[in-house]
Amino acid sequence: MPPAEIDLTVYPDECDAFGHLNQASFLSLFERARWEMLARGPGMDVFTRAGVWPAVRKTGIDYHAPAFPGDVLRFQQALTHHGRTSFTMRQTARRVRDDALIATAEFVFVCIDREGKPVPVPAEVVGYMSGTASGGDARRVTVNGVRIAVDVVGEGPAILFVHGYPLDRSMWRHQLDNLSGFTRIAPDLRGMGDSDAPDLGYSMTTYADDLAALLDTLGIDEFVLCGLSMGGYVAFEVLRQHRRRVRGLVLVDTRAEADSSEGRKGRDAQAASAREHGPRAIADAMLPKLFASPDPESVGSAWKRVEEMILKAPVPGIVGALTAMRDRPDSTGLLPLLSGIPTLVIVGEEDRLTPLANARTMAELIPGAQLAVIPGAGHLPPVESPAETTRAMAEFLKARD
Numbered sequence: 512m513p514p515a516e517i518d519l520t521v522y523p524d525e526c527d528a529f530g531h532l533n534q535a536s537f538l539s540l541f542e543r544a545r546w547e548m549l550a551r552g553p554g555m556d557v558f559t560r561a562g563v564w565p566a567v568r569k570t571g572i573d574y575h576a577p578a579f580p581g582d583v584l585r586f587q588q589a590l591t592h593h594g595r596t597s598f599t600m601r602q603t604a605r606r607v608r609d610d611a612l613i614a615t616a617e618f619v620f621v622c623i624d625r626e627g628k629p630v631p632v633p634a635e636v637v638g639y640m641s642g643t644a645s646g647g648d649a650r651r652v653t654v655n656g657v658r659i660a661v662d663v664v665g666e667g668p669a670i671l672f673v674h675g676y677p678l679d680r681s682m683w684r685h686q687l688d689n690l691s692g693f694t695r696i697a698p699d700l701r702g703m704g705d706s707d708a709p710d711l712g713y714s715m716t717t718y719a720d721d722l723a724a725l726l727d728t729l730g731i732d733e734f735v736l737c738g739l740s741m742g743g744y745v746a747f748e749v750l751r752q753h754r755r756r757v758r759g760l761v762l763v764d765t766r767a768e769a770d771s772s773e774g775r776k777g778r779d780a781q782a783a784s785a786r787e788h789g790p791r792a793i794a795d796a797m798l799p800k801l802f803a804s805p806d807p808e809s810v811g812s813a814w815k816r817v818e819e820m821i822l823k824a825p826v827p828g829i830v831g832a833l834t835a836m837r838d839r840p841d842s843t844g845l846l847p848l849l850s851g852i853p854t855l856v857i858v859g860e861e862d863r864l865t866p867l868a869n870a871r872t873m874a875e876l877i878p879g880a881q882l883a884v885i886p887g888a889g890h891l892p893p894v895e896s897p898a899e900t901t902r903a904m905a906e907f908l909k910a911r912d
């Protein structure tokens with residue numbers, strides 16, 4: 512797993528007469544960040560050990576803001592593509608002091624031997640860079656000042672998976688493992704899972720902004736958007752802010768309506784309970800409602816998995832999510848405006864929180880939307896009936912192509 516970030520300082524001799532970091536030095540900082548990353552992992556000699564050299568074939572840099580002597584720039588690098596002999600690395604540089612995006616760059620490398628002939632990219636480099644070398648640990652990407660944990664798996668058109676409350680990206684495990692032919696991206700929202708949990712700053716808008724910035728950092732413009740329950744509320748906000756980028760929509764066990772006034776009071780009561788008793792109280796209140804059956808014995812291992820996710824959720828993240836859900840706008844009016852975005856609505860037949868009738872109405876309101884009902888599942892079909900859910904998604908995605 513590569514280090515998420517490399518910090519490098521801008522020196523006066525790297526700047527032009529106006530005191531701005533000059534272009535040549537920019538290039539060398541990007542290069543230094545790449546070598547530094549390798550030095551902290553498989554070693555700077557990882558290519559020479561394999562008898563190959565990564566030759567730069569193409570470079571594109573977007574400069575967003577000037578950098579000055581003394582600025583500390585934080586470089587993040589992501590492997591955005593790899594073939595047999597070539598790979599593409601995307602890097603971003605942000606100023607640590609104010610998190611300003613200073614530059615983004617893309618480098619295409621071809622691995623060559625001593626005669627200059629293309630040779631395979633060393634497996635060690637691909638394994639390390641794609642975060643699979645240590646068993647698929649998440650990458651961490653800083654966006655809007657918050658470190659977001661994210662799994663990025665596979666190649667092809669992108670699908671962004673947004674988890675429900677108060678869960679994390681691991682709920683999409685079956686979909687990430689099995690939806691081949693797509694780049695599957697599953698982040699932990701701020702405040703959940705392995706992402707940072709600041710005390711303040713939670714709303715549907717900040718969740719959506721985080722996701723857009725995360726995809727920018729990963730170099731992904733267009734994507735299929737898939738959200739479960741609270742993830743669906745976030746998806747509606749992404750649609751409001753970034754509709755152009757959304758090439759397909761999968762709404763899983765969610766609703767478009769805002770909270771009723773009683774529901775809003777319930778959010779405040781839950782937040783008070785989380786502050787006083789921690790995530791255990793939330794797990795005890797929620798678990799019996801999340802599956803087709805309220806009995807842990809008949810649910811089996813899915814119960815334990817979800818319980819672990821909830822117990823791991825930081826209290827500021829739980830309270831933040833409750834506030835964001837309490838204050839979210841009504842999205843019903845958005846549904847008829849989604850024509851042109853192929854949409855699949857999925858619902859567990861036994862969902863007691865966002866029931867089948869609700870999903871049916873939502874599918875009727877979205878022009879051309881399909882409805883898939885997962886038999887024997889409650890509110891969390893991707894976890895409770897993973898194979899059926901993945902199959903429904905795969906069929907939809909195939910038909911969409």
Ligand code: MLT
Nearest residue numbers: 675676739740741742864
């Ligand atoms: C979820 O699963 O994300 C929550 O049940 C959503 C909600 O409480 O409205």
